[in-house]
Amino acid sequence: MHQPAPDRPRPRVLHLTQPVDGGVARVLTDLVRAQLTAGLHVTVGCPDGPLTPALLALGADVRHWHATRSPGPALLGEVRRLARVIEDVRPELVHAHSAKAGLAGRLAVRGRIPTVFQPHAWSFEAVGGVTSELALRWERWGARWASRVVCVSAAERTTGVRAGVAGRWSVIPNGIDPERFHPAAAGTVRASLLPDVDPAAPLVVCVGRLCRQKGQDVLLRAWEGVLARVPGARLVLVGDGPDLDELRSRAPASVLFAGAVADTVPWYRAADLVVLPSRWEGMALAPLEAMACGRPVVVTDVDGARESLPPGLAPHCLVPPQNPAVLAGAVTGLLLDPPLRESLGHQGRRHVLSTHDVRRTAEAVAGVYRDVLGESAATLAVPTEYRESIHS
Structure with missing residues (x-):
């Protein structure tokens, strides 16, 4: 178990996301809650929407990032705006969620900061024709700027590998909060x-x-x-x-x-x-x-x-x-x-x-961060009581 070092600040993590609703937003919210509990400095860059008040209620730092859901002519401006957010936050690790944030985030960072990319389903599966081929080409190219690609299922990883996306992989299944989701009449x-x-x-x-x-x-x-x-x-x-x-x-x-x-x-x-x-x-x-x-x-x-x-x-x-x-x-x-x-x-x-307990998911993500950041992440650990409650 990793013991916090009292004289060493905890890492600053910047999450990037577009979309701001649905499953990706719920996964991110649970992860941010766990990381704040662990004492991390957590910032989220995202467009306005229902995700913002939920994150603010948790105590997260939220930075507005205007971005559309799909790539298009506005991408260059979105990357520039995101670069300003990154410069202001000065994170030690960037965690980009879903295709659009993964695209803009990796273009803005270009490997200069340790970057975790989590596709939450591959972009090239969501479209067809020329658009799918362009998305696949980007994922193959952009993988070089990801310190780790986190897939939520083994099948998602297999799809990426078979499509020619090369990278360092981790599979971390999604989790849910069993204290919130439980049976009732x-x-x-x-x-x-x-x-x-x-x-x-x-x-x-x-x-x-x-x-x-x-x-x-x-x-x-x-x-x-x-x-x-x-x-x-x-x-x-x-x-x-x-x-x-x-x-x-x-x-x-x-x-x-x-x-x-x-x-x-x-x-x-x-x-x-x-x-x-x-x-x-x-x-x-x-x-x-x-x-x-x-x-x-x-x-x-x-x-x-x-x-x-x-x-x-x-x-x-x-x-x-x-x-x-x-x-x-x-x-x-x-x-x-x-x-x-x-x-x-x-x-x-x-x-x-x-x-699929969400606490297992948070612990596994913390392990990826420690691996990516190395010695600088010695303080990055899910609190003992949080981890032990998985088995209680």
């Missing part, structure tokens, strides 16, 4: 969330940004098959995003749109089943959060998503991507089998507690 929660819905109606919940990646359009195509065998079922899409209007125009009356919510926990607890029909993932938080709440899940067999499941759940909970018929069959089968759902929920929670 569905009845009372459901009545408060959906007062006009029959409390006995089978309820499926999908939590995620409404966009092509998350595959809600595939779920809507599957939903017709679910209703054919479970006529009273209801589906709730929790989240907001660019596909909202298109999805709403195609959805039958049994599909409800909850919009973006500050707290997803009640929706997991209200669900009989949580579904994530993604086309690609790094490692989604929604299945982990749902399983921590004791709810069974159905996810698509894509990188990261399959690794979020314990082996025993795969036969019931893993379906091929973009296959509405198979997805409908899996959802229907679980809705019609309450004992199996209960068993899968118990298995999923045990798996999350043993493998």
